[in-house]
Each structure stands twice: as structure tokens, then as C-alpha cells.
Amino acid sequence: MSDGAAEFSKNGQIDLTVQPDVIAWMEQNEWQAAHFEWHSIRRCGGGGFGGGMSRVDICNSSVPVPSDQECKTTGDGFQFLAMHRHMIQSLKQLWPKHSEQFEGFKKFPTTAEELPQQWRADFRPWSATTLANAKIADEIDKPENLSRFPDEGAFGMWLQCFAGQAIPGASVSASGLHGDLHFKWVRSNNADHGLGNQFTNIDNYMFWKLHGWIDNVWEKYRVAKGMSPTDQKLKDAVAAQCYEMDAIAQVINPELKPDPVDPLPTESGVFHTTVRPILESDVNKCSGCHGAQSTGPQAGLSLGGDVSSADIVAGLVNQASKSGGQFRLVVPGNPDQSWLYLKAAGTAANAGCRPSGGASCLTGVMPQSADGKPTLTSAELATLRKWIQDGAPAPTER
Ligand SMILES: [Cu+2]
Structure with a gap:
């Protein structure tokens, strides 16, 4: 496998993906679909309604609908962080020698030079709001920034949902830095592996650049709060996301399930x-x-x-x-x-x-x-x- 991004050309546009072997592994394990449904099951609302564009009626599947629904609670903010960390860690563990493609931006990119060369010509400045929020996130270890977020779930919720404000539940709901980053690198011609396709966006190289950055600032928050990278609550949370994603993958593709006709010996x-x-x-x-x-x-x-x-x-x-x-x-x-x-x-x-x-x-x-x-x-x-x-x-x- 090569290092770094792979170029993907479609209809005269060049986009960047992770390496084709990684895409193939994720497809075999239903990761693209499971990632989408993981988000969908957090849009079910009360009573199992909704589910956005779920392709497997995920709200009424065997996977329990989480009580923490998308952008409604700080618990959801924490799960958002833990889930994407699970994916990043798993991929790094699978390809330890090619892990650059799963690493995030070192800081929020504010200049063309900080982007992969294929994206530099298209760089457009961010809004003042986005820049101000990005500064808070990158400098989360400063006391005045740290004190905005009582816990990591609140920080996760702000990153995902409410960049415009620190207090969840208020009436203004600006999109989070997560959304700002996602919308920035949509190649309109790339319906296959582009950031604009929710069903396959994890194929895209910029997906991991932006989620890796979110993961980095989360870790910076934890370190500044004196939290250990190995504490049990964190490990349990990441493992729980791994199990949920596996369960969702089995709803999507029952073939991934253990073979029921061949019971294991006692x-x-x-x-x-x-x-x-x-x-x-x-x-x-x-x-x-x-x-x-x-x-x-x-x-x-x-x-x-x-x-x-x-x-x-x-x-x-x-x-x-x-x-x-x-x-x-x-x-x-x-x-x-x-x-x-x-x-x-x-x-x-x-x-x-x-x-x-x-x-x-x-x-x-x-x-x-x-x-x-x-x-x-x-x-x-x-x-x-x-x-x-x-x-x-x-x-x-x-
Ligand atoms: Cu996601």
C-alpha cells in the first residue's frame, strides 16, 4: 500500500480518498453503511420515528435507539467523539505503517498551504465566526476556553453541533466546526467517494483529516483537564461504539453474523x-x-x-x-x-x-x-x- 492520500478523478475533477485497499476493507466490513446508519439511529427521535434516510429502517431494527439523540444532549456529544475515535484507532491499528491517511490536521487549516496540494487552488477563506471558533478549539487548553465546557460531552456537542455558542439548548443553532469542515471539501463531481455523499464519505481523505483534527482537540481538552488517555470510562466508551457499529453492520448485512447452523461446541x-x-x-x-x-x-x-x-x-x-x-x-x-x-x-x-x-x-x-x-x-x-x-x-x- 502507498502512503498518504490516493487521487480519485471523476468528470474532470480530482478528489482525494484513503488508499483503495482501505476502502475495500471498509466495504467488506460494511463500514460506510454502518457509519451512515450510526448517525441515522441518532435521528430517530422519540418512539423510533425518523431515522433520516436510513436504508435499513434502523429505528425499528434490533439495535436499540440511543436515548442520546443527535445534538440533543452532551451524552451525544461524547458518543460522537468516541465513535469517530473508535474508527480512527481501528484503522491505525490495521495499517500501522500507513497511518498518515487517518491522522488529522495538526491545527484547523486557515491557509491553502495547510491543505493537500490538490486542494490548494480552491482554498477560500473561512467566515469570521468559523475562524473564531476554530481558535477556541485549537487553543482549548487555555483556561478561558477550557472553562466554556463543563465536560468533554459539552465540547463534543459544540464541535459537532453548536459552534456559534457554548451552551447547548439555546435557540441559535449555528452549524458546528464539524459541519463547516465537512461542507468545505465537497467535490460536486465525485458522487462515489466524495464528502458530499453521506453513504460513502468515510472513503474521502479529507473526512479523516477533519475528524482526526476533532480527535486531536478532544485529546487536548482531556489532557488540559488532567484526564488519563487510558481511563476506564474512555476505554469503555470507545469499545461501546465499536460494538454498536458492529451490531449496525450486522443489521445491514446479516451475512456478517456468525453462522447459526453451525453452533460452537461446548x-x-x-x-x-x-x-x-x-x-x-x-x-x-x-x-x-x-x-x-x-x-x-x-x-x-x-x-x-x-x-x-x-x-x-x-x-x-x-x-x-x-x-x-x-x-x-x-x-x-x-x-x-x-x-x-x-x-x-x-x-x-x-x-x-x-x-x-x-x-x-x-x-x-x-x-x-x-x-x-x-x-x-x-x-x-x-x-x-x-x-x-x-x-x-x-x-x-x-
Ligand atoms: Cu461521522
């Missing part, structure tokens, strides 16, 4: 009863990366979902890793030579990984965390360690 054993729940817990795992249905670069490593524990263990024990050089994923009796353990414990960086046999060395902690510390608790790590130490026994069928 299993027991240490791995099945104590290790697997750790790998599958809401916090540590999201099916986008290591699930049975995953089609991304991590596809070879299945840690949960619609797969038996016996198959998970078979895929780990004495198996080569894809990004752990000479290491195998699990070496029975030897956790400190087991890439799975080293990654989870956050000690992979010091393990002496050497690229080998086609396997690179990606030594960051897994699940990824912003501060590089393990996401698993020490008790969970001890459980994983003991299972490997005891010979990584396979589960048994009851």
Missing part, C-alpha cells in the same frame, strides 16, 4: 474458562481487529468471536507471529518467549525481536494504549502467563 478447560474471557472482554478486544470475521492484516490471529476455543488455541500454540519476528505466538511452558504474552505485558520492545521469515517487528503494547502501558490488569496478565507456563493446554469438549 468447551471447558483453563483457556476456555479463564483466558478467553480476558481476550474477549469489552475492554480488551474488539472484533474489528482480531475477530473470526476480520479481513484485515490481523486476520491470521483470531482471539474471539465466532470461533471455538480449540481453534483459537490451535492458532496460537507454536504458530509463527506476523509482527513478532522470530517469536512464536505461544510457546508452551515459556511465556517470556510467547509473543502474545510479551505484547499484552508491554514487554515486547525489550524482547530482542528481529524481523524474520516475513514477520516484521511491531513491538507496541496490545491492545494499544496511548501511554504504552498494558491494558490488561496484572491479574489478567498473571492468568495468561500461568496458562502458558502450564503448557498452554488445549480446551476440552464437554
